[in-house]
Amino acid sequence: MRLSRYFLPLLKETPAGAEIVSHQLMLRAGLVRQTAAGIYAWLPLGYRVLERVAAIVRAEQDRVGALEMLMPTIQPADLWRESGRYDAYGPEMLRILDRHGRDLLYGPTNEEMVTAIFRDSVRSYRDLPRILYHIQWKFRDEVRPRFGVMRGREFLMKDAYSFDLDAAGARASYDLMFTAYLRTFAALGLKAVPVRAPTGPIGGDLSHEFHILASTGESELFYDSALDAIDPADPAAPERLRGLYAMEAEEHDRLGTCPVPPERLAVRRGIEVGHIFFFGTKYTKAMGMAVPGPDGTMVTPLCGSYGIGVSRLVGAIIEASHDQAGIIWPDPVAPFDVGLLNLRPDDPAVAAAADALEARLEGAGLSVLHDDRDLRAGEKFASMDLIGLPWQVAVGPKGVAAGTVELKRRASGERAELSPEAALAAIAG
Ligand code: ATP
Ligand code: MG
Numbered sequence: 001m002r003l004s005r006y007f008l009p010l011l012k013e014t015p016a017g018a019e020i021v022s023h024q025l026m027l028r029a030g031l032v033r034q035t036a037a038g039i040y041a042w043l044p045l046g047y048r049v050l051e052r053v054a055a056i057v058r059a060e061q062d063r064v065g066a067l068e069m070l071m072p073t074i075q076p077a078d079l080w081r082e083s084g085r086y087d088a089y090g091p092e093m094l095r096i097l098d099r100h101g102r103d104l105l106y107g108p109t110n111e112e113m114v115t116a117i118f119r120d121s122v123r124s125y126r127d128l129p130r131i132l133y134h135i136q137w138k139f140r141d142e143v144r145p146r147f148g149v150m151r152g153r154e155f156l157m158k159d160a161y162s163f164d165l166d167a168a169g170a171r172a173s174y175d176l177m178f179t180a181y182l183r184t185f186a187a188l189g190l191k192a193v194p195v196r197a198p199t200g201p202i203g204g205d206l207s208h209e210f211h212i213l214a215s216t217g218e219s220e221l222f223y224d225s226a227l228d229a230i231d232p233a234d235p236a237a238p239e240r241l242r243g244l245y246a247m248e249a250e251e252h253d254r255l256g257t258c259p260v261p262p263e264r265l266a267v268r269r270g271i272e273v274g275h276i277f278f279f280g281t282k283y284t285k286a287m288g289m290a291v292p293g294p295d296g297t298m299v300t301p302l303c304g305s306y307g308i309g310v311s312r313l314v315g316a317i318i319e320a321s322h323d324q325a326g327i328i329w330p331d332p333v334a335p336f337d338v339g340l341l342n343l344r345p346d347d348p349a350v351a352a353a354a355d356a357l358e359a360r361l362e363g364a365g366l367s368v369l370h371d372d373r374d375l376r377a378g379e380k381f382a383s384m385d386l387i388g389l390p391w392q393v394a395v396g397p398k399g400v401a402a403g404t405v406e407l408k409r410r411a412s413g414e415r416a417e418l419s420p421e422a423a424l425a426a427i428a429g
Contacts, residue, residue: 226264
């Protein structure tokens, strides 16, 4: 992809009103633009990241047998009257009246809808267990939308719903999702801490939140500092994370006892990127779902719901991975693998070498953003650092004469003069 034909509106100055670094960088690097309070348009570069995050989330859901579907954003209020949540939900729900005077709403979540769909088609215990999910936009009219996509009003969520015949099955579905979550965050290059959560007004008896440690997080966490030594890239990381003590401050204080000795206990802030709940028959009972069990008696299925903040994750990843110069994308979610810099677009030999290298990189299955713009080299390097692609390859007149390019790894800043072949081999790993 040639930058001269791309849509990448970069900002030199930090925009006013963007308080945290991820919000600042998302605006400066041309990833998103705000269109109304808490509502964002995803520009081409940002949308590629959002799609890659969603693809990783999807792959790990599919891997545990969850079934992808797509429910609408707009829901009839009557569904929510069945569960009793239409009045209970409060002003966070965006309520809409259609031309016929029927009450609709923009879904803040989908328990009611998925329960109604499943209820109307489930015939017997043989139809259980099932886990259904979708990746869909939600709307919550947050009192204080802030921090860019981290606390938006419209945001993209993966939400899954499990239906089981008995408590043991429901527990197994919960554990399956728990594992899928740890794998998802590891695949995104993130260390996410499972935190035992109070179940709150949604009810039920089992819930965990998943947090990314970052100073700008909205939650305060107490955790076993053994966590700090865990490398998210270690294949054993998910298993190690599972057993560690981590609690939100309020819950930690409330419990009063802590299995971790004080010298090993750490306090840091966290960003909630996922939340799973087991809530039993709350919705199936209220909405009249029952299936004939193996012995013919009617059984009310037990359910859980499992959310991941897909758009929030993009901000959280930047909070966890950036430096003074800009974003440092973890390889699995980078919008392009390589930033190719043509340092002298007006020099035909340099342009030919850059074009040839772009073709070879793409031939090797790598995605390339080729800066062929007529700008000073310094500005090009600064733009590449800002947008944070994992690899940079610079092609200039001296290198073309010597048969070399300059390769830079964004994360470490390490540079090397190499032949184009060697650069390709290093990137392709
Ligand atoms: P929070 O406490 O941050 O408001 P929540 O408990 O209301 O989150 P859930 O209803 O469990 O969130 O939603 C599942 C996931 O959706 C959350 O873990 C979070 O990652 C994401 N999410 C929730 N609200 C927002 C929002 N306003 N903007 C972006 N992502 C959100
Ligand atoms: Mg909320």
